[in-house]
Amino acid sequence: MSSQFDLTDPENEALLGSCRQAKRIAVLTGAGISAESGLATFRGDGGIWSKFKPEELANMEAFLRNPERVWEWYQYRRDVLDSANPNPGHFALAAWERICPEFSLITQNVDGLHQAAGSTRVIELHGNLKVNRCQSCGAESDTEEIRFEGKVPKCGCGGMLRPGVVWFGEMLPEAAIREAFQSSQTCDLFLVVGTSAVVYPAASLPEIAKESGAAVLEINPEPTPITRWADFSIRGNAGDILPQLVEAISIKL
Ligand SMILES: [Zn+2]
Structure with a gap:
C-alpha cells in the first residue's frame, strides 16, 4: 500500500x-x-547498562548468580517506565x-x-515489569511499592522476589x-x-x-x-x- x-x-x-x-x-x-x-528496547541505549545485552541479565542463571545486579537493572527500567506515558x-x-x-x-x-x-x-x-513474583512460593503482587536499594527484596515467606516478567529460557x-x-x-x-x-x-x-x-x-x-x-x-x-x-x-x- x-x-x-x-x-x-x-x-x-x-x-x-x-x-x-x-x-x-x-x-x-x-x-x-x-x-x-x-x-527503548534496552539494546545499545548508551546508558550504564549498555555493556550488557538484555539476554545476559534477563535469565534465571544471571539472577541466581548475581540477583543484586539483575534487580538494579530492573529498578533502572522501572524508573525509566515511571516517566513514560x-x-x-x-x-x-x-x-x-x-x-x-x-x-x-x-x-x-x-x-x-x-x-x-x-x-x-x-x-x-x-508478564509485567511492575509485578513482583516470589521465587519460592510464586505469589505475585503489583500493589506493594518495592524499590531496590542494594538489597534483594523478600517475600513474606522468606523467598527472593523477582520481577514478574518472562525471562529468556522461561x-x-x-x-x-x-x-x-x-x-x-x-x-x-x-x-x-x-x-x-x-x-x-x-x-x-x-x-x-x-x-x-x-x-x-x-x-x-x-x-x-x-x-x-x-x-x-x-x-x-x-x-x-x-x-x-x-x-x-x-x-x-
Ligand atoms: Zn513467597
Whole structure:
C-alpha cells in the first residue's frame, strides 16, 4: 500500500469496511508501540547498562548468580517506565475496545501502557515489569511499592522476589497463551501493531486468525514476514495510523 496513509483513498474502502464490521477483534502489539512512548528496547541505549545485552541479565542463571545486579537493572527500567506515558496509539486501542463487543489486546510488552491508556482486556504474554513474583512460593503482587536499594527484596515467606516478567529460557504464562490462542481463533479482525511477530507464539497468532477466517491488518513502519499475506498492510507508526482509523470507523457507528 502507499506510504502515505489516506483514509479517503478508495483503496482503503475495503479496509475500513472490515474495521467497521468487526464485532470480535484481537490485537497483537509489540515493542514498536512502546518505542513511540520513548521506551527503548534496552539494546545499545548508551546508558550504564549498555555493556550488557538484555539476554545476559534477563535469565534465571544471571539472577541466581548475581540477583543484586539483575534487580538494579530492573529498578533502572522501572524508573525509566515511571516517566513514560501512553501515546495516541495506546489511547486509540482503548477507545476501540469501548465500541467493540469483544476486544482482546494481546501484548508482548511488559510496560503496562495499554492499561494506563484505559484498555481493560489485556493479555500479557511476557508478564509485567511492575509485578513482583516470589521465587519460592510464586505469589505475585503489583500493589506493594518495592524499590531496590542494594538489597534483594523478600517475600513474606522468606523467598527472593523477582520481577514478574518472562525471562529468556522461561515458559510463557499458560493462561495468557490460552487466551491469546482463543481470541485469535474466534476474532473476525486481527491487528498486528508494531511487531514483526517472528518469535513463537506471537508469530503463530495472526496465522491462526487468518486460517480461522479473520481479516489480518498489519500496522508497522517496516514490512515484516506478515506483510506478504496480510489482507491489509499499512506502513506507519501506531500513534499516527490508529487514531485516524478509530476516528474513521466510530463516526459511522
Ligand atoms: Zn513467597
